[in-house]
Amino acid sequence: MNSFLPFIVFGIAISLLSYVFSVWLFRWVKARHSDNKRIAEIGGFIREGANTFLKKEYILLAKFAAVVTALIVLFLPKPLWNGQPSGNIMMACA
Secondary structure, eight states: OGGGHHHHHHHHHHHHHHHHHHHHHHHHHHHOOOOOHHHHHHHHHHHHHHHHHHHHHHHHHHHHHHHHHHHHHHHSSSOGGGSOTHHHHHHHHO
């Protein structure tokens, strides 16, 4: 564990730095004003398309996660019928 400590600290630092940068970038973009109605209309279309895509993506991800969770509960670390189910349930929750 001790030999991995620099990598863990570096990973956390980069994650925090990227979060701060994304907040700054979001605020910078939101501060830009569009006086052109056509650009605002196109932006609305892009927003609507992105939201539709994300909704479909999250539905697919939820189905995938449900299947993987069921497989973990049934088979990992031991098949459910060979022992205590608490280990399998804890692994599925993790």
